[in-house]
Amino acid sequence: MWGSSLSTVVRPAARHQAYLGRRAYIATKPFQGAAAALALRKPIPAQEPEPELPLTEVDGRRVAVQWSSDLQSRFHHIWLRDHCRCSECFHPITKQRMLDTFSIPADIQPRAVDATGEGLVIQWASPHEHTSLYPWSWLKNNSYDPQQFAPKPDWQKPIIWDNRTIRTRTPTVEYYDVMENDDALYDWLAKIKKWGVCFVRGVPADLNSTEALARRISFIRETQYGKMWSFTSDLAHGDTAYTNIALPAHTDNTYFTDPAGLQIFHLLEHTGGTGGETLLVDGLHVAREVRRRYPRSFELLSQVPIPCHAAGDEDTFYRPDPNSGYPVLSVDASTGEVWHVRWNNNDRSVVNAVHPDLMEAWYQAIRDWNRCLTEPSAEYWVKLQPRTVVVIDNQRVMHGRAEFTGRRQLCGAYMGKDDFMSRLRVLWEKGEAGALDVHERRNVWSPGL
Ligand SMILES: [Fe+2]
Numbered sequence: 001m002w003g004s005s006l007s008t009v010v011r012p013a014a015r016h017q018a019y020l021g022r023r024a025y026i027a028t029k030p031f032q033g034a035a036a037a038l039a040l041r042k043p044i045p046a047q048e049p050e051p052e053l054p055l056t057e058v059d060g061r062r063v064a065v066q067w068s069s070d071l072q073s074r075f076h077h078i079w080l081r082d083h084c085r086c087s088e089c090f091h092p093i094t095k096q097r098m099l100d101t102f103s104i105p106a107d108i109q110p111r112a113v114d115a116t117g118e119g120l121v122i123q124w125a126s127p128h129e130h131t132s133l134y135p136w137s138w139l140k141n142n143s144y145d146p147q148q149f150a151p152k153p154d155w156q157k158p159i160i161w162d163n164r165t166i167r168t169r170t171p172t173v174e175y176y177d178v179m180e181n182d183d184a185l186y187d188w189l190a191k192i193k194k195w196g197v198c199f200v201r202g203v204p205a206d207l208n209s210t211e212a213l214a215r216r217i218s219f220i221r222e223t224q225y226g227k228m229w230s231f232t233s234d235l236a237h238g239d240t241a242y243t244n245i246a247l248p249a250h251t252d253n254t255y256f257t258d259p260a261g262l263q264i265f266h267l268l269e270h271t272g273g274t275g276g277e278t279l280l281v282d283g284l285h286v287a288r289e290v291r292r293r294y295p296r297s298f299e300l301l302s303q304v305p306i307p308c309h310a311a312g313d314e315d316t317f318y319r320p321d322p323n324s325g326y327p328v329l330s331v332d333a334s335t336g337e338v339w340h341v342r343w344n345n346n347d348r349s350v351v352n353a354v355h356p357d358l359m360e361a362w363y364q365a366i367r368d369w370n371r372c373l374t375e376p377s378a379e380y381w382v383k384l385q386p387r388t389v390v391v392i393d394n395q396r397v398m399h400g401r402a403e404f405t406g407r408r409q410l411c412g413a414y415m416g417k418d419d420f421m422s423r424l425r426v427l428w429e430k431g432e433a434g435a436l437d438v439h440e441r442r443n444v445w446s447p448g449l
């Protein structure tokens with residue numbers, strides 16, 4: 001058993017000394033023999049009473065940490081060495097890895113493993129003497145075997161909506177609040193992330209105020225339509241958006257390799273006519289319906305790439321890279337959930353990369369998609385009014401509009417998904433940590449690093 005093989009070793013001077021307390025270190029030999037049970041090693045009782053520490057077990061490949069009687073995480077030695085967060089291995093300011101991962105022997109073994117009040121401390125002997133500390137909470141939050149202990153912010157779980165849900169719980173915030181107050185800003189961005197759409201009331205009906213609102217989130221993404229765009233039905237650009245005809249539900253920029261993350265719309269004026277209602281459809285709802293009712297179609301929608309183009313302006317000709325395009329639905333390989341919807345049947349190019357044996361099934365798949373997309377239970381029609389802005393997650397929620405007459409003027413902008421998410425994450429981080437200095441708030445143990 002372990003007792004007989006344990007020996008006290010003298011600790012080399014190490015940067016982690018401050019973390020280590022006064023406990024002696026115990027060398028643990030790599031566990032030999034796969035069939036044998038893992039040996040438990042209890043921490044040596046210290047002189048002062050200490051909180052109960054997790055039990056750890058070590059074998060030739062992993063360290064196991066017993067969180068409770070029925071919950072254990074296992075970490076490979078190579079993973080532990082690679083994830084050392086000491087200032088030599090991971091830069092405390094830039095939060096970048098400095099350790100050369102490829103200098104770690106593939107079969108690296110800890111020389112000593114110790115459970116301390118500060119966390120798991122591992123002493124490594126090769127390729128050179130090194131000591132690593134892993135706080136318990138960090139280990140637990142980053143457990144990959146099993147996965148997903150870490151508490152997640154609420155906005156990471158979408159509310160997938162149909163007409164009834166959004167009509168009764170319409171996500172809405174007030175302009176004054178989001179402009180003045182960071183908590184309200186956080187609430188707004190969290191709603192956009194969770195619902196894929198959010199209305200902002202009380203926005204002065206002009207382009208500058210709409211731009212100021214957009215800039216509360218982040219940069220505006222300049223495209224062939226400009227930065228802040230403002231349009232009427234004057235065909236200023238060769239796109240149906242610049243006419244008065246109806247637009248079926250779609251996402252924008254299917255012809256980009258990286259479609260805009262957010263789209264912000266403000267109806268500034270609609271006079272002398274009727275129509276022009278805005279249509280919103282949650283792509284995640286449609287995807288869920290297709291998956292449940294037409295599984296084969298769901299498969300094709302998530303696998304078959306569709307080429308698209310924007311070629312109505314003489315000086316631009318957009319196609320995604322690669323030219324074969326992207327599937328309607330992108331599925332997150334780690335969760336199996338749809339995370340990105342790209343759909344604009346008007347912008348679809350010649351479909352010539354679908355296998356001939358699949359062509360009819362693919363047409364059936366987009367027919368099934370269109371059926372679920374156009375069901376009244378999926379559609380949310382809203383008549384936008386000046387002073388109400390709508391923000392749409394363009395990688396999830398589809399938008400369209402009814403035909404209209406009269407003079408209808410809108411302004412808006414595109415924004416990057418990453419810039420939006422970065423803003424949301426920072427606001428979340430501030431809320432979690434309080435109003436501390438950034439280096440206090442975000443350290444090498446922060447989630448997501
Ligand atoms: Fe559009």
Ligand SMILES: [Zn+2]
Nearest residue numbers: 084085086089
């Ligand atoms: Zn290190």
